[in-house]
Amino acid sequence: MKQAIYGLILYVFLILPPVASLAESVMTIHMHMQMPLLVVVGFLFTPFLKQTFPNFFVQWNAKGVPGILLFMVITVYWMLPRAMDEALNIRAIETFKFISLPFFAGVPLRDSWSKMNRLWKSITFIFLTLTYGMIGILYILTPIQLCNNYLMLEQKTLGWSSLVTALCFLAYLILNVTIDKSKYE
Amino acid sequence: MVKNKQNIAILIVLIFGFSLLYFGTDGFQAFTAEKARVNNLMKDHPIFPEVTLEDSEGAKYSFSKFEGKYVLMTFLYTGCTDVCPQLEYNLAQVHDLIPSQYVGEKIEFLSISFDPTRDTPETLKKYAQYFNTDSTAWKIARISNEEELTSLLNEFGIIVIPDDYGNFQHNSAFYLVDPNGILIEVLDYKKVEEAATIVTTILEEKVGRN
Numbered sequence: 001m002k003q004a005i006y007g008l009i010l011y012v013f014l015i016l017p018p019v020a021s022l023a024e025s026v027m028t029i030h031m032h033m034q035m036p037l038l039v040v041v042g043f044l045f046t047p048f049l050k051q052t053f054p055n056f057f058v059q060w061n062a063k064g065v066p067g068i069l070l071f072m073v074i075t076v077y078w079m080l081p082r083a084m085d086e087a088l089n090i091r092a093i094e095t096f097k098f099i100s101l102p103f104f105a106g107v108p109l110r111d112s113w114s115k116m117n118r119l120w121k122s123i124t125f126i127f128l129t130l131t132y133g134m135i136g137i138l139y140i141l142t143p144i145q146l147c148n149n150y151l152m153l154e155q156k157t158l159g160w161s162s163l164v165t166a167l168c169f170l171a172y173l174i175l176n177v178t179i180d181k182s183k184y185e
Numbered sequence: 186m187v188k189n190k191q192n193i194a195i196l197i198v199l200i201f202g203f204s205l206l207y208f209g210t211d212g213f214q215a216f217t218a219e220k221a222r223v224n225n226l227m228k229d230h231p232i233f234p235e236v237t238l239e240d241s242e243g244a245k246y247s248f249s250k251f252e253g254k255y256v257l258m259t260f261l262y263t264g265c266t267d268v269c270p271q272l273e274y275n276l277a278q279v280h281d282l283i284p285s286q287y288v289g290e291k292i293e294f295l296s297i298s299f300d301p302t303r304d305t306p307e308t309l310k311k312y313a314q315y316f317n318t319d320s321t322a323w324k325i326a327r328i329s330n331e332e333e334l335t336s337l338l339n340e341f342g343i344i345v346i347p348d349d350y351g352n353f354q355h356n357s358a359f360y361l362v363d364p365n366g367i368l369i370e371v372l373d374y375k376k377v378e379e380a381a382t383i384v385t386t387i388l389e390e391k392v393g394r395n
Binding site: 062080082089144 | 206217
């Protein structure tokens with residue numbers, strides 16, 4: 001319950017118009033801070049929602065696969081340059097951002113994570129590494145402005161921060177494969 | 186039972202995901218807002234609004250001056266160091282590629298500045314000299330009235346974002362307006378020959394009809 005309250009506070013804070021417009025004014029903050037924080041809001045809501053609707057999560061997301069697929073779909077959608085632009089210009093898309101990231105990405109990710117086997121966890125990390133890596137390379141190399149609301153320089157900055165994120169995921173993946181965990185347990 | 190529900194859930198998620206991406210990109214056509222903008226312009230065909238242009242010679246006139254002719258136009262500001270010179274250089278090339286009997290008779294060229302405070306007629310004149318604009322069929326002009334400028338930029342979907350250094354980030358293209366003032370084509374300014382071919386074909390069709 002405590003987590004849900006923290007989640008609610010964070011959620012309301014992120015929705016506050018001055019906070020939202022400040023976060024959205026810089027492309028990297030928009031994509032790499034506001035959006036992930038909305039996913040975190042979903043994490044914090046998850047225990048409360050699972051308590052309230054226990055059957056729903058057990059029945060519909062038994063092995064965690066539907067949940068993780070939903071998380072991936074939402075992630076891919078918000079990587080589209082067009083979605084970023086429309087979140088700024090179209091009210092309905094902005095509303096969808098504030099609903100989809102916590103409830104269709106954050107909640108299913110946390111619920112699925114503990115249920116998934118090693119294979120699906122690896123698939124998730126590989127998916128994140130690839131999407132962040134691709135979007136990073138795309139934003140760094142493209143000679144054209146992909147988002148009408150952001151400057152080219154911001155686009156390049158976002159490209160590099162995405163690539164660094166991808167490298168972090170990759171490092172984790174490599175560590176996970178090479179470290180013999182039994183030695184530390 | 187639970188297994189069954191899980192499969193149904195996977196199916197629902199996949200359908201939802203496909204629809205989201207399908208409708209979010211107009212059927213996998215437009216992954217950027219710019220592409221969606223151009224597609225929409227080609228569908229909506231906005232009309233060039235009534236605005237007062239002031240060209241590099243200081244002459245003032247409304248857009249109806251061009252009535253009866255096609256107009257190939259660009260939007261720029263002269264302080265721009267990257268895209269605009271390329272845009273204007275390419276427009277000059279399109280100008281030269283279009284058969285000369287049409288130039289001035291059937292088609293005019295117009296470059297519009299969206300930075301009227303700095304782009305005075307004198308500045309525009311100096312700028313025009315860098316490009317082959319001794320052609321009388323090419324005007325470079327500003328729109329001094331802010332409301333008129335905004336209405337034109339909105340109609341044609343041009344987004345201009347000022348940065349902290351007095352520059353602007355803006356989307357660029359060739360815009361072809363027909364003799365009735367209706368926007369009929371938005372062309373890639375980087376593909377000079379393709380643009381010239383499309384414009385020439387349209388002009389030839391027009392001549393064929395008359």
